[in-house]
Amino acid sequence: MSTIANKKILPPLTFTEPHLFAGYGTHSTATQPPFEKLEVFGEKVASPSHLLNELEATAISGNDILSSVFYVSGLCTIQAGKLAPLCLLLVALVLYLFRGIYAETVTALPCNGGTYNILLNCTSKQFASLAACFAIIAYITTGVVSALTAIAYLKTILPWLPLETSTIFLLVIFFLLTNYGISESASVAKTIFVAHVFTLLFLCFFGVLFMLCHTDQLRENFDSPFPRVNVAGEHLDGTWLTAIFYGFSSAMLGVSGFETSSQFVEEQQPGVFEKTLKNMWTGVMLFNPLLSLISFSALPIDTIVKNKDTVLAGTAEVIGHWVKKKLHFPEHWEVGGALSLWVSVDAFIVLAGAVLTSFVGINGLIRRMAMDRCLPQVLLLKNPYTHTDSVILSLFLFLCVSQVVLLDCDVEALGGVYCYAFLSVMCIFAFGNMILKVKRPSLPRIHHVSWSSSLLGFVSVAVALMGSVLGKPQLLTYFLVYFICIGTLMVVMFNRVNILRVVLFILRELGAEESPSIFAAPTRSPHLASLSESTTLLSTPTPPSTPSRPSRRSSLLTLITRKISAVRDVPFVFFAKHDDLYVINKAVLYVMKNEQTSRLIVVHVGSKDGGEEGRNLMEHIRIIDLLYPKVKVSLLMVEGEFGAGMVGWLSKEMGVPLNAMFISCPDKDFKMKIQELRGMRIITY
Template identity: 45%
Template sequence: MGPKGTGWKSTKLGGHDRSHSFSHATPDSAHYLIRQTLSKLSVESFQHPGFGRHYKVDVPAGPLELIEGQAKPKHLLGEWMSTAICANDILSSVIYTSGLVSATAGVLAPVCLFIVAGVLHLFKSIYCEAISALPSNGGSYNVLLNATSKSVAALAACVTVLSYVTTGVVSAASAIAYLHVVFPQVHLVYGTVLLLLFFACLTAFGVSESARVAVGIFALHVLTLTAVCLLSSVYVAFNSATLHANIEAGYPDVILAGGRVRGTFWTALFFGVSTAFLGVSGFETSAQFVEEQVAGVFPKTLSNMFGVTVFNPLLCVLSLGVLDIDEVVTFKDSVLAHVVRRVGNWLQIELLGVHGGGAHLGSLLMTWVSIDAFIVLSGAVLTAYVGITGLVRTMARDRCLPQFLLATNRNGSCHNIIFGYFLLGSSLVLLMGGDIEVLGNIYTMAFLCVMIAFAVGVVLLQAKRLKLPRDITTPPLTLALALLAVGTSLVVNVAFKPEILVYFLLYLGCVLALVGLMFERVRLLKLVAHVVDKWSPRSRLAAWVQLEVQRVLDVPCVFFCKRDDLYVLNKAALYVRNNEQTQRLLIVHATSNPFSDTITGLSEHATMLCAMYPKLSSSLVTLTFPPGHETFSGALIEWFCQEWDVPRNMCFVTCSNSVKVKISELGGVRVITH
């Protein structure tokens, strides 16, 4: 394997007889390792990739300048457009949270929602640290991928996939529930499936999120919620009896591990807080498209989202001031519509003095709120489709998921991902009968797992990637409190609805099984090849299996190294062996002096790696900077990837404070060692 261009030459590491380097300077220890390696390759010699080469490449100035010109900033999203996309997610959950939390916490529901807002404040610094250190899309998957092993990152990604599935399903079911208020003939279950199908087709035809449309939806929704708060406040000011009655009603009983437990202050607080996390789901959205935001906007979006969470406890208090708590629980799927209907009827009769005849103000307000809820919840469904497409596409490119998911139609949409998501979501709707409470519990579990993964990722960044520059460092106490809060809430959710855990694990297991097959596919294919070879050694199936194994293993990994350090090179080789399915490692060193001692040492150590790890062919690539471009940059990496036909996400770097360029400027490379 070599570059597609010209002006390069290669020398086989170890010489013609694989015993000497190109400079004939291989040390005696390397000679011994090479002889020992060659003597052990008799059994699986057909699988041995061979020793690497030393490629010497002069980087041309012209293509590099062209790439630098093309890399000029594209149109990025500002503060309010970014906030609108995220806030639509978090504000859509406000619509159905009050009723669900009141069912478990009773009159303590507003307090529980306020406590969750405080926990969210803890996570603000956690998210800011992670994104300032690694400003790339992908959320917790990207953080863990750069801080620990690929398998751990893939586990977090699987939980995120489930979170996207459940957020789409809950949003669609809630949208249909509000539409059902206006049009009772709409079937809740089949309507939800049809809404999911509608947005699947819409996304497959190339329609995606529009920041301007998101701003419009956000403005309309904030206006609607503000109007609901103002009108309900007037009602409660004149009619406080309902609120007082709800306060005196006590705390609802809870079902714990299949048995009924008498409601107390503590049961209401614990189970209410664990349920209330559903009201802030969507907080992680901004981390999924940070690359599309103007620099410095990400922390502002988190602050703005923290600000809009004021609607959660406020609307919950007002709901308890307008409706009896039993009514709040009964109408939990569309509680705001019923709140404004009662408020509107009261305003029409008591303040306006209009009795009967014509349209009722309550019905008009209920229709307005229901249509607004349907619009913003439908927007959340579209966000879920866009988000899951981006995440699964990233995982497929990282070879965590099958490559057929990357197939696109003529509109450029990944239709296999889109309709696969639709099938998963629809099956969940049909299995749960469209029950928003049950679906919400599954969603809460997934969301809490995502939050835990993000916090754990920051802990690992502080422990293993401390040299990565970042704008903020989260205090250990903040990390501990955040992990304790979400961890406790997850345990309480499982104890509260243990039967929900079965469905959670079922869907998570399906995604994990697919990822596991991808991680073990080479071993499985080799097992198939062994069985086929015994029965029919010259069959087409045997040939196909061997070709498929070779195709998987021939995709190289690239490690960009600044200096000759055998310890770091060995760690890179071990990382590739333990995390990637490949038999080729390209060690790339960019320099202005192609005859330096560093290159001689790198060549010797690349030869040693070939001998130490016979199933991994380590080649050295020396890139000579063109005049005027003596800086390691993202443009150089992009040129190398194009020239050698290497996926960008298979490029790795070390975490070193001596590299003057920021990780964000290298464009998606992975940090694998320190």
């Protein structure tokens, strides 16, 4: 230590602003806490108090994906005509590929967040946030389409309901419910799911019997011409190729919600996630193509297109009349109306459940991104009375209502916007799976999918996305408005320090004065010396200080400088398993590129003094600290064994959340289970 210090590697520093020089790092040691504490913290990190079983997890996801059966048949028929059932079958086959893609990717990184989480651990934080923009728009449109279709089915019972007002009212109701603290209940979700599946099975059973006895309407529909198509704004006569191409693109709306299970994978019992994927795929494979074919045997194509929002209600009414006649029910029994009423009520309930899923899902995603400082911290403010994320929920409600008004309750238009967002999410997820194979090959995973399956899944969704863009180019404007608004907010968040520095420069050029003696020039001090105050790195966390309101004498320059310091004075942790200068240097470069911080604490868990490796690690951290003056690189050596309990204890004692802790890519000898990462980020090979 002394030898290197006497060489004076760097000349005396003269930086006078905290964003130019972060200060010198420190070295601290800590003794392993009592075993009882580690056990308690290990249990908190390892798993939540209650884990969902297969039926509960499938119900939450299935209520979302199986609700699409009520509107996808009509939307697909508009584009594909008589080939709609085939297009829906092709989509189910593509979804089979994504079963493997999702299984491999999420079992490798079983943390909440879906696409955002995968890219966050395999690429840059900026790219992950870009993908999250698509996910946010998909959540918005899912909520709106579900609410709008729910009201459309309710109008078959109460035809006097105003569509737009009722849709907004339904969104407000679920905003109030979630804001009050009512979220997804597993028992309620199970009840809705079981009732919904029973309704679909009942309709399919009698629908197949009806179809076998009534082939005239089916043949008439199959003799109809292919629908005209919109190719980049030009209307052309349809062919079987255009029907499959555009129909397949529209039919992809029928798998909306397939990504839902990956958003709450941490709350599921081991092995349940893969079963939810299988169950959702089975439902899509069975119900979507079959119910579309049944509707073709009951209704003319023109009627299906005209009543695209309530196709199944009309189909159920026709089948009900046939059942009444075949079973010789009394004449005054309105079997057709009763069956249509049953389907409409079921549609309203399960679609309303999908609206609730949207509110709950977007709340978790935005909160995670706000905690990662991708979005403004004001979104983390909680309602003091209900302790819910009222700011997030209010913003989501506003965006949903704006879509209802801007697109004038047009389900087809909303479906187009949703396709842009959802297909982009699916496409990026397949891309993330391929990146995972390349950049995290040593990461343990339960399932493996071939490169051909990943590529085929990616190309299939890309083709569907192209069909949506060519078939509905006018909707690209609405999509871009939401994407630009959300993306701009994230760009500002990622560059707020640079923006403040530009403002600082401009004000100085204009002659603004700064209050003196606010930030003194740092004095040179030994690096990584043993601290007299050994609790510097391990101490009870205190809330981040907010810059006090400047007095009239304080200049605007001082206020901006304080703001820059407050933004950057947030610590991050990197766990170094060995004394590997190359890996630690990569970790520092990653933090400088992806995080707006001036503090990085390298933590090494091992023997008390670390031995020869510990001494070398101290020397290397000192060198790293000298190389990067904008980041204060400190070293904390902890006696003990690395594991979930140690991570939980360090998180509490240092005041650093798990999502601000980084590790190298685990291998088969990793001390923790992959499920215990709980937001810890993988940033190096």
